[in-house]
Amino acid sequence: MLRRAKELRRALKGIEVDFSRAVRLCYARSASIFWMEPLAVAYPKSAEEVVRVVRACAELGVPITARGAGSSIAGQCLSRGLVLDFSRYMNETIEVDPEGRRAKVQPGGVLSRLNERLRPYGLFFPPDPSSADFCTVGGMAAVNSSGARFVRYGPTRRWVRSVKVVLSTGDVALIGREGWEASGKGAEILRTAEAVVERHRGTALKGAPKVAKNASGYALWEAAEKDSLLPLFIGSEGTLGVFIELELEVHPLPRRRACVFSLHRSAEGAAEAALR
Ligand SMILES: Cc1cc2nc3c(=O)[nH]c(=O)nc-3n(C[C@H](O)[C@H](O)[C@H](O)COP(=O)(O)OP(=O)(O)OC[C@H]3O[C@@H](n4cnc5c(N)ncnc54)[C@H](O)[C@@H]3O)c2cc1C
Known part of the structure; x- marks a missing residue:
């Protein structure tokens, strides 16, 4: 562990990385019940630094985990x-x-800061996890977050137009609704992913979960349905690549808000009414 930390320190010279026990203990926690102490914490300032970190970690065999606000609960x-x-x-x-x-x-x-920035234009970013005041847009895209307005606006996946990601090779790829751009090994990885989706298209479509909200697993069925790799990356919890930039679709703010109080005889009845 000490040797790895030393090698990493050398490889990441010039990038802000903290190896101190105090900081590692802070990052050993999240909003979950789990505890895991990392080797170090890096604070990248640019896409170039993220690429350097990913390449160095790949070379040294050090796993990397992206983190936003640390508010995910699993x-x-x-x-x-x-x-x-x-x-x-x-x-x-x-x-x-x-x-x-x-x-x-x-x-x-942070989501609420993005919405503050959008408000003067009469716009907002619709997915609304109740952690909006602290969760990050990268974290939301990585877990396909949604909140109380889900029935009306759907999850984060519906509102992401494209993502710029650093793949495990350190190659940068731009993945959009209509296609992707990448070079070298990055292009190879994405072509392979497309081939996997194509090979399992039938099974993926047949196995599409018939629920209004689903945030588990890779959205293979949606990738097959939309002929796009973007749905796979949204909700992949950072396992397919690290987001360095996101292009979002935003929506006009509702002209009015109202609160409706309705009474139902059963929970099922209330859920059905909400979906209507
Ligand atoms: C009080 C509270 C209320 C909540 N309410 C809701 C709710 O209503 N709806 C809901 O869906 N969730 C809710 N959550 C869970 C959580 O807040 C959300 O899932 C949130 O979107 C996570 O964002 P984060 O920035 O905290 O991500 P983190 O917890 O830091 O990370 C979450 C995942 O995203 C990955 N990730 C982070 N950044 C990147 C990146 N740049 N590139 C690739 N992967 C990345 C991480 O590796 C990790 O797998 C709640 C949590 C709390 C504590």
Whole structure:
């Protein structure tokens, strides 16, 4: 462990990385019941730094885990390897295009801050986990978050137009609804992923879960249905690549809000009414 830490320190020279016990203990926790102490915590400031970290870790055999706010409740952001914390520096809203109803963001930006930025344009980002005041957009995309307005607006996957990701080889890929761009080994990986989806198309479509909300597993059925790798990456919990930029679709703010109080004889009846 000590040797690995030394090698990592050398390989990541110039990048902000904390190996101190105090910081590692902080990152050993999340909103889950689990506990796992990482080797170190890196705070990347740019896409180039993320690429360097991924390449160095691949070479040294150190696992990496991306982290936003650490508010996921199943231990997804914990790691024995290197934690990549996006919330410290890579947390900006890069641009808002009100006419095109798009926003480009870095992964570590907090949802409520994005919505503050969108409000003057009469826009908002609809997925609404109740952790909105602290969860990050990268974390939301990685777990396909949704909240109380799910029935109306659907989960995060529905609102992501494209993601820029660093793949396990350190190659950067742009994956959108209509296709992807990548070079070298990155392109090879994505072509293989497409072939896997194609090979299992029938099974994936037949096995599509018939539920309104599903945030478990890779969305193979949606990738098959939409002929796109994007649904696979959204909800992949950082296992397929690390997001470094996201292009989001945003929506006009509702003109009015109302609260409806309705009484039902059963929970099933209430759920059916909500879906209507
Ligand atoms: C009080 C509370 C209320 C909550 N309410 C809801 C709710 O209503 N709906 C809901 O869906 N969830 C809810 N959650 C769970 C959680 O807040 C959300 O899932 C949230 O979207 C996670 O975001 P995060 O920034 O905390 O991600 P983290 O917990 O830091 O990470 C979550 C996952 O995303 C991955 N990840 C993070 N950043 C990146 C990146 N840049 N690239 C690739 N992968 C990345 C991590 O590796 C990990 O697998 C709640 C949690 C709490 C504590």
